[in-house]
Every structure is written in C-alpha cells, then in structure tokens.
Amino acid sequence: MPSPTPFGRPIGVARPVSAPATPAAPGPSAPEGSPAPDDAYAGTFYAQVGGSETFRKLTERFYAGVAADPGFRAMYPEQDLGPAAVRLQLFLEQYWGGPTTYSDRRGHPRLRMRHMPFAVDSAARDTWLRHMRAAVDSLGLPPLQEATLWDYFDRAAHSLQNTPG
Template sequence: MNPFQSIYEAVGKDTIQELAAGFYREVAQNEDLRRLYPEQDLQPAERRLFLFLVQVFGGPQTYSEERGHPRLKMRHFQWKIDPKMRNHWLNAMFASMDKLELDPQVRELMMNYFVKVANHMVNHD
C-alpha cells in the first residue's frame, strides 16, 4: 500500500477540502500562480484538486471516475514549470497546510508527497 493512502483515513474529507480551498486562496494572492488560471472563478480548479487529493490520499476514486487517470505530468505540460514555479506551488500548499491542525506524522507524509510530486512536475530549467 502506498503510505500516502493512509492520509484520507487520518484526516478525512473535510480537512482535504480545507487544504484545497486554502491552496486556492494562496493562488489568488500569488501573481505567478494566478497567471496559470485565465478563468476568473477558481472553484472548478479547487474542486479538481480536492477530488485528486482525496483519491491520492486513499479516499473515493471520484477524480478518476470523472476525469480518467490523473496523468499529472501530461496534464501540466502546457505550463512552464521551473524550480521557481515549483517553489511558488509548494509555498502555497505549505501555507494552506499551516492553517490546518494536522498530526505531525500526517503532516510529514503530506509534505513528502507534495515535494515528490512538485519535483516531478518540473519541465523547464
């Protein structure tokens, strides 16, 4: 079993929803990240992130049922993701995490997951 899949059971759907909402509040305040979303309403993106995180962290597979395999690298290849953009993304996610009351072990698991994925997404120097 993927160690990240125990997170859903530990924190529940509502905490993951708060994480996604907090992340997009950070996106709205970060010019570099906000430019990636030409649409005014960030709610659809927030919902996709929420469903994705629920699935990755061991919850229902609604994301895949609605959108197919995540294929993160492919879905994000249209954007230039360099180390600076990766850091913006990680900082926004970590800022959102900071607003949650997370067990330290769960927090570490989540951070490890986000760092691993963010590093994988870099597609430019």
Template sequence: MRQAALPRPAALRRVRGDPDRECRWSGQLNEASLFQRIGGGDTIDRLVDGFYDRMERIEEARTIRAMHREDLEPSRSILKRYLTEWLGGPQAYSSERGHPRMRMRHMHVPIDSAARDAWLLCMRGALDETVSGEAERAAIYEAMAKLADWMRNTDDSPA
C-alpha cells in the same frame, strides 16, 4: 499431517469503494488511510480552499496564479477530487477524469523551480493550517514535494 490454511481475517480484506472499511495490506487491522486520518472530505475542502486563497493573496505565488483561469472554482473542484483519491479516499477523480496523467495535463504551462517552490509554499501554508497531525502533515508534504518536483517541465538550470 498438513494443516489447512486459515482464512484471512475479514478486517484484512480490502473492501473497494467503501472508504470507512478500506484496509491496507500492511498487516495491521483497520489501518486508516491518510484521507481518513486527516478528517476526510471536510479537511480536503479546507486544505484546497486554503491553498487557492494563498495563491490569490501572497506575492510569491503571483506567477502560478497567472497560470490559472480567472475563476478558480473549477480548479478547486478538480484538486479536491484529486487529493481525495490520492490520499486514499473515494475514487472521486479517476471515475470522472480517468488516469491523472498529471505531468501531461500541465505541459501547457511552463513549470520551473520557482513555480514549484511557489506551489509548495501555498500548499505548506494550507497544510499547516488544516492538518493537525504532525506525522500526517509531514507525510503529505513529502509526497507533494516529490510530485511538485517531478511536474517541472522547464529547464531552469544556470547556463
């Protein structure tokens, strides 16, 4: 005798557009996104502000600061929306700007290993300052390091 399939529990159904109820298909009930686990939009705001504040004041970031416009507010706003979505929060970036196409959007500036390292230095400091959970901080940094390395568009290997 064949048994009827049981319906999937409501807690495992993905609820789009509602970050408070969004679940991943991991098999765990109510698994929160990184966005939720780090504290949501307030933490993203502090993270991005800390990142750009470092870019403005530390000597090692001088070259990447020069790649930006004088007014950093538009860049801050874009990065806040991007990270919100990238970490599992509301679709604040793609609903306005479409697919991120991060590498294409940055091809107008030369990004070499030194630029990558300066960017990561600023981001590491901002993460250490704003994300209290060690596991979350490590997961975000690891993913950002891969993305930053992929963004390189200038060959800077020794001849």
C-alpha cells in the same frame, strides 16, 4: 519508475477505481458527485486526516494563496479558481484512499501530461510549494500525518517541473 508512496502507489498513479460498498449522497462540504460517508474509507490516510472536510480546507487555503499572488495566479487560465480547487480536492481524496470521484470523472490522473501545457520552472514549483506549505500548516495535523502529506507534495512538485530554471 515513480517513487512509491507510504501506501504502495507510485506518485501520480491512482488506486484502482472501485466504488464504496454503500455510496451515499454528497454531504454539504463534499464536491458534487463525491460519495459522502468518510467512514467507508476507515483505515486510510484520507480518513485518518479527517476525510473530505480536511481536503476541502487544504484546497481552499491553497487557492486563497494562489488568488492573492498575481504573478502566480497568471499560471491558472480559468477566471474562476473553483473548478481547479474541486479537481485538486478530488485528486487528493482519491490519492490518499478516499472516493474515486476524480478518476470516475476525469480518468487516470496523468499529472505530468496535464501539467505539460504550463511552463513549470523552479520558481513556479517553489511558489506552488510555498502556497501548499501554508495550506498544509493551516490544517494543524499531527506531525506524522503532516510530514507524510508534505513529503508527497514536495516530491510531486519536483516531479512536475518541466522547464529548466
């Protein structure tokens, strides 16, 4: 059974799909189709850390690290990392209590299934974690929020390793 998060959902299990009471047009930093009003998610970890803008910064910094790492970049088949960044941002926003745009567009996250085509060994896992660590550190979150976010990334990365070594 997957490990529960501090918010009751197991890793990789999306919260039930439900739209906010009053969806609005996306703001300038929200991925296309993302409901904008972060205040609709008050009380969630998503809102506590700064909503869409924080997750945009996180994914932007993460993929800048990936792009600058030729060996690791080879794991990403798309020429343009932009779509992967949007998918990660939408997934993280939903996972942490924000808009359900990820599931609305792509269905259930099925993280293990979606990562199966890629050989994720301990070296790939550790490289992913190194780039994500730099991205998390760049946010300057309060210690408890940073630790909560990092704990999830560490557990998720280990759970997605699918190749020995």
